[in-house]
Amino acid sequence: MKREEAIGIVKKYLPEKRLQHTLRVADTAALLADKYFADKEKAVLAAIFHDYCKYRPLEEMKRCIIESDLPKDLLEYHPELWHGPVAAVLIAREHGIQDREIRLAIQYHTTGRAHMSLLEMIVFLADYIEPGRNFPGVEEVRAMAEKDIIQACHQASKNTIQHLMRKGEPIYPDTFYAYNDLTKRLNGGSVFGRK
Numbered sequence: 001m002k003r004e005e006a007i008g009i010v011k012k013y014l015p016e017k018r019l020q021h022t023l024r025v026a027d028t029a030a031l032l033a034d035k036y037f038a039d040k041e042k043a044v045l046a047a048i049f050h051d052y053c054k055y056r057p058l059e060e061m062k063r064c065i066i067e068s069d070l071p072k073d074l075l076e077y078h079p080e081l082w083h084g085p086v087a088a089v090l091i092a093r094e095h096g097i098q099d100r101e102i103r104l105a106i107q108y109h110t111t112g113r114a115h116m117s118l119l120e121m122i123v124f125l126a127d128y129i130e131p132g133r134n135f136p137g138v139e140e141v142r143a144m145a146e147k148d149i150i151q152a153c154h155q156a157s158k159n160t161i162q163h164l165m166r167k168g169e170p171i172y173p174d175t176f177y178a179y180n181d182l183t184k185r186l187n188g189g190s191v192f193g194r195k
C-alpha cells in the first residue's frame with residue numbers, strides 16, 4: 001500500500017490534530033529509516049497506521065483483545081494502551097496489511113518491548129520525538145536519536161517509566177522489559193554494566 005492510500009484511510013478515523021501528529025510521525029520515521037538503513041516504505045506505513053484505532057469505541061477494542069491472540073493482560077491496564085495492539089489486528093482484517101514487521105511496530109509503539117526490531121524502535125521513537133512533542137526530556141532523546149537509536153529508545157523508555165511512577169500510575173510491564181533489554185544492549189549484552 002502506498003503512502004497516499006494509507007493517509008486516505010486513516011484520515012477517516014482521526015481528528016485533524018491527530019492526523020497532523022501522524023504525518024509528523026511518518027516524516028520522522030522516514031528520516032530515521034534513512035539514517036539507520038531500515039525499510040523506509042514499511043516504516044512510513046507503520047507510522048501512518050500507528051494511531052489508526054486511537055478513537056475506536058472502548059467496547060470494540062475490548063472485544064478485539066478478547067477474541068484475538070492479543071495478550072489479555074492489556075485489559076487490566078489503562079485503555080490508552082489498547083489502540084496499538086488493536087490496530088495491529090484490525091489493519092490486517094480491514095485493509096489486508098499482513099506484514100508481520102509492520103504489525104509488530106504498530107502493536108508495540110506505545111510501550112515498546114524486549115528485543116524490538118529496528119522497525120519497532122523507529123516507530124516507537126518517531127512517536128516520542130516527532131517535532132510536535134515538547135515534554136521535558138524530549139530534546140535529549142532527539143539528540144540521541146541522531147547518533148544511537150538504542151540509546152534514544154533506552155532514554156525514552158526510562159523517561160516514560162519515571163513519568164508514570166511520579167504520577168503513581170500502573171506501568172504495563174513491556175516498558176520495563178524494553179528498558180532492561182535496551183540497557184543490556186547498551187552494555188554489550190551484559191546485565192552487570194559495561195564490560
Ligand SMILES: Nc1ncnc2c1ncn2[C@@H]1O[C@H](COP(=O)(O)OP(=O)(O)O)[C@@H](O)[C@H]1O
Pocket residue numbers: 051054078080081109110111127160164170171172173174175176
Ligand atoms: N507501559 C506503560 N504503562 C502505562 N502507560 C503507558 C505505558 N507506556 C506509555 N504509557 C502512556 O500511554 C499514553 C499513550 O502514549 P502513546 O500511545 O505514545 O501516545 P500516542 O497515541 O499519542 O502515540 C501516554 O500517556 C504514555 O505515558
